[in-house]
Amino acid sequence: RTSGMPPGPFPMPIIGNLHQLGKSPYKSLKAFSDKYGGLTTIFLGSVPTVLISDTNLLREIMIKNNDQIIDRYISDSGLIIGQERNLLFSKGSFWNKYRKVFSQGMNNARKYNISSRIDQQAINLNTYFGTYASSGQPINPHDYIRRYSLNGVIDYSFSDSVEYDSDSHHIVIKAAEIMEEILATGNPHDYLPFLKPFYAKKRGMLGYAVSQVWDYCLDAITVHRKTLNEEKPRDLLDLILMEIDKSDEKEFFDDDSLAKCLTDLIVAGHETVAITLGWMLLFLVNLPDVQEKVYQELVNAVGKGNLPTLAHRKDTSYLNACIQETMRIRTAAPLALPRIANTDIKVGNYVIPKGTQVMMSVFGLASDNKYWDEPEKFKPERWISSGAEGGNVSSEAFIPFGVGPRMCVGMGVAKDELYYCASQMFMNFKWTSVDGKQIDDEGVARIALEYKQYQVKLERR
Ligand code: HEM
Numbered sequence: 055r056t057s058g059m060p061p062g063p064f065p066m067p068i069i070g071n072l073h074q075l076g077k078s079p080y081k082s083l084k085a086f087s088d089k090y091g092g093l094t095t096i097f098l099g100s101v102p103t104v105l106i107s108d109t110n111l112l113r114e115i116m117i118k119n120n121d122q123i124i125d126r127y128i129s130d131s132g133l134i135i136g137q138e139r140n141l142l143f144s145k146g147s148f149w150n151k152y153r154k155v156f157s158q159g160m161n162n163a164r165k166y167n168i169s170s171r172i173d174q175q176a177i178n179l180n181t182y183f184g185t186y187a188s189s190g191q192p193i194n195p196h197d198y199i200r201r202y203s204l205n206g207v208i209d210y211s212f213s214d215s216v217e218y219d220s221d222s223h224h225i226v227i228k229a230a231e232i233m234e235e236i237l238a239t240g241n242p243h244d245y246l247p248f249l250k251p252f253y254a255k256k257r258g259m260l261g262y263a264v265s266q267v268w269d270y271c272l273d274a275i276t277v278h279r280k281t282l283n284e285e286k287p288r289d290l291l292d293l294i295l296m297e298i299d300k301s302d303e304k305e306f307f308d309d310d311s312l313a314k315c316l317t318d319l320i321v322a323g324h325e326t327v328a329i330t331l332g333w334m335l336l337f338l339v340n341l342p343d344v345q346e347k348v349y350q351e352l353v354n355a356v357g358k359g360n361l362p363t364l365a366h367r368k369d370t371s372y373l374n375a376c377i378q379e380t381m382r383i384r385t386a387a388p389l390a391l392p393r394i395a396n397t398d399i400k401v402g403n404y405v406i407p408k409g410t411q412v413m414m415s416v417f418g419l420a421s422d423n424k425y426w427d428e429p430e431k432f433k434p435e436r437w438i439s440s441g442a443e444g445g446n447v448s449s450e451a452f453i454p455f456g457v458g459p460r461m462c463v464g465m466g467v468a469k470d471e472l473y474y475c476a477s478q479m480f481m482n483f484k485w486t487s488v489d490g491k492q493i494d495d496e497g498v499a500r501i502a503l504e505y506k507q508y509q510v511k512l513e514r515r
Pocket residue numbers: 141142143153207318319320322323324326327330385386387389390391454455456457458460461462463464465467468
């Protein structure tokens with residue numbers, strides 16, 4: 055430990071504190087923060103890591119001085135996924151230039167109403183749920199919700215989608231499953247580099263799966279270039295190609311790197327949205343009164359027989375609150391994505407030395423009773439303003455999408471996907487448990503806290 059670093063548990067040689075993380079790393083990390091404070095040093099193998107779990111420190115380090123901490127810490131798995139030429143795991147001017155065209159593309163997507171593609175995917179999912187409602191059969195919603203979130207991303211980005219009832223082995227589905235499985239089960243070689251040779255097969259599989267998605271994205275780039283009509287952009291890729299085309303630094307961009315950045319949308323946008331929707335359904339089945347209130351609010355705002363749209367969001371503060379509360383209580387990215395200190399960072403009496411991995415304790419902040427009353431309870435009311443307007447409120451301790459200029463670039467897309475899907479699901483159907491009992495809400499710790507798969511019944515409203 056370099057002198058001046060924040061306090062933390064005593065590390066063992068070689069493994070550091072890895073042995074203390076147990077089955078639920080982010081819960082163990084929260085326990086460390088509870089003991090050592092808002093800045094805690096831990097050693098993940100040989101990697102010194104500082105964990106931030108206090109809102110003031112978060113603001114000071116990640117927002118006020120964000121240029122010191124804007125780069126990603128890139129692990130071995132991160133390197134395999136992006137080869138430092140994607141958005142998720144790149145640094146410096148490469149990241150800056152690609153991030154700009156993606157952000158601009160996503161802003162313009164609003165102007166061209168590209169998110170109507172997501173709306174259509176939510177309609178498709180609900181049509182599919184409708185066949186179950188008519189048959190009276192129970193359903194395990196997991197695969198359908200995942201298909202929706204994949205379709206949401208690939209339709210919005212490339213005008214592509216996969217049928218619900220086809221078992222077509224879309225290359226992206228298989229590759230995304232392999233990537234998510236490998237990333238979710240943890241990779242000790244990320245923190246203990248000498249273990250790499252023992253994980254050669256797993257690393258090879260990850261590399262192969264990612265390269266399949268790169269190829270898929272490269273094909274999409276080729277086809278889009280040939281068919282692009284600037285008057286009528288069809289999707290995000292069209293808008294990104296237009297941004298690159300008008301950039302002063304056009305020569306900087308190449309199709310290979312662009313394909314890697316587009317791959318991120320699938321890697322980062324598929325599982326996160328699906329997990330959030332799966333948890334939300336579970337909590338609302340367990341809390342029928344909350345579900346009923348969501349339904350009544352939707353009927354009042356939208357009118358029975360009409361389709362909810364994003365324009366209704368302002369009139370459905372209780373539904374918005376349920377979405378927020380799901381992201382708080384079962385956050386899809388409990389430690390966000392690690393950053394690296396690119397200079398020595400002084401915070402109070404402590405120093406975070408250059409090269410240190412820095413993590414935001416998204417889960418720790420979201421479950422700290424310093425910030426929340428009964429944090430372990432699902433309480434949508436905490437997100438509703440007590441003022442006459444009754445709109446939604448926010449909290450500095452709620453950072454599911456990270457913070458600062460490096461925060462989730464897909465936040466707007468994710469929020470649209472969640473709203474389209476949740477509003478239709480709860481307006482169209484009443485969801486109940488199969489045996490009248492509560493569904494287990496404990497979850498299984500993987501890269502995020504995932505729900506154990508469950509069955510539900512649904513009837514048409
Ligand atoms: C509930 C859904 C989601 C959650 C909770 C989530 C969370 C996050 C978090 C915590 C980060 C790291 C932010 C930071 O370092 O401050 C991130 C980065 C990122 N997310 Fe998301 N995300 C979600 C959905 C999506 C979607 C739908 C997309 C794509 C359409 C997406 C694309 C990305 C990308 C590309 C990055 C890397 C950004 C960069 O390094 O510049 N995410 N996300």
